[in-house]
Amino acid sequence: MTQNAKLRRKGRNTHNIESLTQISIDLFMNRGYDATSVEEIAKAAGITKSAIYYHVANKEELLRRAISNAVGKLFEILEEPAATEGTPLTRLEYIFRRLVEVEFDHLKEIALLLRVRGGSQTERWALEKRREFDRHVQELIVLAQDAGEIRDDLDALAIDRLVFGMLTWIPEWYYIGHRIPPGVLVDAALALIFEGIRQPDVAR
Amino acid sequence: MTQNAKLRRKGRNTHNIESLTQISIDLFMNRGYDATSVEEIAKAAGITKSAIYYHVANKEELLRRAISNAVGKLFEILEEPAATEGTPLTRLEYIFRRLVEVEFDHLKEIALLLRVRGGSQTERWALEKRREFDRHVQELIVLAQDAGEIRDDLDALAIDRLVFGMLTWIPEWYYIGHRIPPGVLVDAALALIFEGIRQPDVAR
Numbered sequence: 001m002t003q004n005a006k007l008r009r010k011g012r013n014t015h016n017i018e019s020l021t022q023i024s025i026d027l028f029m030n031r032g033y034d035a036t037s038v039e040e041i042a043k044a045a046g047i048t049k050s051a052i053y054y055h056v057a058n059k060e061e062l063l064r065r066a067i068s069n070a071v072g073k074l075f076e077i078l079e080e081p082a083a084t085e086g087t088p089l090t091r092l093e094y095i096f097r098r099l100v101e102v103e104f105d106h107l108k109e110i111a112l113l114l115r116v117r118g119g120s121q122t123e124r125w126a127l128e129k130r131r132e133f134d135r136h137v138q139e140l141i142v143l144a145q146d147a148g149e150i151r152d153d154l155d156a157l158a159i160d161r162l163v164f165g166m167l168t169w170i171p172e173w174y175y176i177g178h179r180i181p182p183g184v185l186v187d188a189a190l191a192l193i194f195e196g197i198r199q200p201d202v203a204r
Numbered sequence: 205m206t207q208n209a210k211l212r213r214k215g216r217n218t219h220n221i222e223s224l225t226q227i228s229i230d231l232f233m234n235r236g237y238d239a240t241s242v243e244e245i246a247k248a249a250g251i252t253k254s255a256i257y258y259h260v261a262n263k264e265e266l267l268r269r270a271i272s273n274a275v276g277k278l279f280e281i282l283e284e285p286a287a288t289e290g291t292p293l294t295r296l297e298y299i300f301r302r303l304v305e306v307e308f309d310h311l312k313e314i315a316l317l318l319r320v321r322g323g324s325q326t327e328r329w330a331l332e333k334r335r336e337f338d339r340h341v342q343e344l345i346v347l348a349q350d351a352g353e354i355r356d357d358l359d360a361l362a363i364d365r366l367v368f369g370m371l372t373w374i375p376e377w378y379y380i381g382h383r384i385p386p387g388v389l390v391d392a393a394l395a396l397i398f399e400g401i402r403q404p405d406v407a408r
Contacts, residue, residue, distance in 0.1 A: 030321065032236035118235065150401045157383050158392035158404070159401055161377060162370050169369030180362050186364035196400030197354045197363055200295070 015045055016079065017055045024062040025108045029175065033063055034119060054142035063112075064122045071096035071129045073102050078136055093190065096167060100189055102111065103171045104182045134164060143164035144149055150194075219249055221259045221269065228266040229312045233379065237267055238323060268326040269318075274313035275333045277306050282340055292348035299341065300371060300397060301390055307375050308386045315375035338368060354398075367397055 016092055023045050027036045038059050042049040056062055065098045082094040098201040103110050113130070138160045150159075167189060191197075227249050232241045246253045258264055279288055282394050286298040305313050316333070320327045344363045349356040354363075371393060395401075 015335050018325040025366045031323075032238055034235055035238035065357055116377055119235075137398070148403055154395055154401060155384065155388050158389050159396065161374075161384065162389075162393055162396055163401075165373030165377065166366050166370035169373050170365075173365060173369065180359065180365065185362050185366075188358045189366055191355070191358055192363065192366055192397065192400065194400045194402040196396070197358060197367075199352055204336045 015047060015055070017049070020045060020055055021062055021065045022108075025112050026058075026068050028063065028066075028112055029108065029115070033059075033116075033123075060120050060122050063120070066109050067113050067116065067122060067126045070106055070113040071126060072104050074099070074110070074133055075129075077102060078133070082146065083182060087149060088140050088147055089149035091195070092137070092140050092144055092150075096163065097186055097190060100170060100186045101182070103167070104174075107174055110168075111175045111180050114168050114172060134160060137164070162166050166193070175204070219251060219255070219259070224256065224259055224270055225266055225269045226312075228263075229270050232267065232270070232316055233312065233319070237263075237320075237327075246331065247262050263266050264324050264326050267324070270313050271317050271320065271326060271330045274310055274317040275330060277310050278303070278314070279333075281306060282337070291353060292344050292351055293353035296341070296348055297353075297394065297398065299344070300367065301394060302372050303383050304374060304390045304393055305386070307371070308378075311378055312363060314372075315379045318372050318376065341368070370397070 009073070020041070024041050027040055027044060031040075036059070038052055041059070041062070045052070049135070057064075077098045079093055080094075080098065083091055083098070085091075086094075086158055113126055115127045116128050118124050138156060141150065141156045141159055145151040145156060156159050170189075224245065228240070228245050228247075231244060231248060235244075240263070242256055243253055244352050245263070245266070249256070260269075281299060281302045284298075284302065286300070287295055289295075317330055320330045322328050322331050342360060345354065345360045345363055348354040349360060374389070374393075
């Protein structure tokens with residue numbers, strides 16, 4: 001066996017599909033998915049390009065693994081008992097809280113999911129899943145308005161987009177280095193969404 | 205003059221630096237800045253690569269023009285009378301409202317500014333300007349808390365990041381096609397931030 005072949009074999013053994021997915025996420029986040037080549041992934045992993053193809057068929061498979069993991073975690077929230085039982089308001093509160101918690105537990109994968117633009121089949125699938133999650137929450141907002149639990153003078157779609165914007169932006173700025181304890185942030189987010197930041201006794 | 209040379213000359217005449225900047229923004233948004241080549245910009249503009257270099261020194265100059273325009277518009281807000289006079293709370297309300305209005309007026313440039321990651325000198329400059337705008341607002345939040353105008357049980361930095369996340373995400377999802385009338389969205393955003401979405405008489 002040549003020295004080179006030994007190194008390749010070593011590369012195959014020290015990396016698995018999970019570690020390669022993690023390395024790819026960092027590159028996709030820093031350079032963008034389109035701008036990242038399989039060659040760069042191989043270089044960052046310290047293995048050869050052919051060693052990458054030993055694990056995956058192509059670059060998109062690495063994106064799909066990262067993103068489908070994130071999508072799976074988000075949709076699990078909607079199946080949890082507190083997301084399916086109770087009043088629309090308590091279900092919304094629960095979903096928003098869990099959304100932030102899941103974001104912290106899977107920061108990189110979810111930040112990547114939110115950067116997706118729709119070029120490849122995987123990206124289009126991810127956009128469709130994001131919209132599906134969104135529609136679920138929008139329906140709950142309308143139900144909560146109908147039940148008189150949240151204000152009905154505000155447009156349900158606008159509320160949905162604003163709250164999602166706020167919550168889904170979190171992994172993005174955490175990823176680039178802001179540090180607020182997750183618990184502090186979750187509490188601030190829920191208080192802001194439901195009660196607002198104005199001191200209650202201050203005249204409007 | 206050959207047919208080709210005539211076409212090139214035509215290209216130079218029908219495009220100016222402003223129209224090339226606009227074309228570049230769309231490409232940067234759809235494919236990412238790193239992944240977009242000068243060749244692709246030329247192709248999208250229907251002119252030759254050398255005709256591009258007649259107008260700009262390099263790709264980064266197009267990014268710089270787009271982004272510095274957006275940064276300039278954002279910082280103008282902070283100089284406006286209602287952003288510098290009045291209580292910290294009224295100044296915050298004014299800045300948040302104007303931020304959304306300016307986003308709608310310069311949707312593409314600001315969406316691009318918010319996608320910037322810091323690879324090139326221009327991108328690092330843009331990140332620094334975003335942080336500067338941010339610090340200004342953070343200071344106002346602390347002042348408003350000290351004045352008893354906004355709740356001081358919430359972390360000022362957390363409020364700042366959440367509100368900015370909400371407001372700066374707007375161009376991103378408008379860019380990909382959501383349609384809510386700007387006025388409806390501004391009102392919903394301000395109501396959400398300051399009053400929250402819970403119906404006031406609903407028990408917590």
